[in-house]
Amino acid sequence: MSCIKRWLQQRKNQGKCPQCNRKCTLKDVRKLFASRLVAVDEESQKRIRLLETKCASFEKKKADWSKKEAKWRKIEAEMRLKVQQLKDRTTHLEQKIEDFSQGPSCSVSADRDFRRKSVSGHKFGSMFCRQGSSPCFMLQKELQVDGAHLFDVDASNQILLIARTLSGRGTKHILTKISLIPPHEREDILLPPTINFIKDLHISPSDGSLALFCSLRKDLSLFSTESNNVILAYDLPFSAWTCSWDLNSSNYMYAGLQNGSVLMFDMRQTKGPVKYLKGLTTNPVHTVHSLLHKSTLPSGVRSVLSASSAGLFEWNFEGADEVPTLIPETEKQGVCISLAYCPSSDDIVASYRPKVETHNEVAISQPSQTPNVIGQGIMGSHVQYKRAGSNSFQKMASTYATVNQIRLPKCAIIDLEEDKKLFASREEGACELTLQELPSFSVFQRLNSEGHPLRDIKYTNAVGQGLLGCLSGDMLQIFST
Structure with a gap:
């Protein structure tokens, strides 16, 4: 600026730019003001950038x-x-082999020791057992097993x-699958989204690699x-509440x-049911049991026992008359809420709760109701029948019981040694699993069921040992046992 100023002052009015x-x-x-200018060392900048790249590479590695x-x-x-x-499993299996080779007394003793180890840290399950x-x-x-039903x-x-049904971000x-052999390995299988809430589940009694289940998605x-x-999947006209395998042939199901009908399927035919029989009522069928073939039935006839709130029904598929038959007196006990069947002895036990009173009239043969506490159950009954032939069932015994007011409970018949x-079943009042001798219904044993609602119960005999x-x-x- 000083140079420009001096230049213009020397020439006064003759100054030029x-x-x-x-x-x-x-x-x-x-005057134009700008930031200070700094001379940059290009070589130093290149070296800095190279070192930074190397540092980033080392950090990533x-x-x-x-x-x-x-x-x-x-x-x-x-x-x-x-x-x-694997070591634990090997030790357990080796112990089992040794026990069986040494005789029953040693096997019982070792099994008792194993159970004592298994229940350590848990509340003991046997509250009472008759000697x-x-x-x-x-x-x-x-x-x-979270969400299991x-x-x-x-x-x-x-x-x-x-x-199981797990809720969260979408159901x-x-x-x-859980192994019964220690260390009890488990595997979860996610079902297709087309399958809704599973209502019933059964593994094939003749082929353990196959399982049958029905869901609310029809x-x-x-x-x-x-x-x-x-x-294999079959589309149904209505939602299925129950399903079962045929006990006489592994191909039939x-x-x-929900509308009171019963369908028969043959897994060799994939299009649909081979038989569709309508019920005598439209009450939903909540239990179906395949009955072992009797000599009194014609060859090829398949007999099925079903239960709904209206009572017990027998269905004879492939017979001359496929109309279901109501088992006499089963509709007069009340509302049928569960049914258990023992194939080896043809014993049947049905559970009932009282019918809802209509116009101040109570159904005949219903147990008298007592004051109830919500959630404590209601006074109902268990009735034992025995199958005597085609469309023939004999009432053996009955007893009063505290049953669930809302749910359809599960029950089972246990076939022990010496024809016992x-x-x-679940005793709602005491919140425990009760084992009763048949036909007397006297209490044989009470098992603690943790005080939660009973969702399912199954009994099987595996390797000479009863599992409940x-x-x-x-x-x-x-x-x-």
């Missing part, structure tokens, strides 16, 4: 190695756990199959426990529908 050579005075000059190290540590921990589980020749049930294992046991392969319907599905896939039969499964809340208890 040193840039464009036009006339100008000092008033025409405008370090992070990758840290992830790999954490992954290998996790794999190592899993392998250690797997090895320990006698028949073996009592002891708590063998408790398994936490149904299960079945594959005795041949020592596997539990459990239907998930899952089948869980379908009946055949599931392979080997491939963990639904291999049955489903009881036990009826297993009880699903209460999210806890599955396994009792053994």
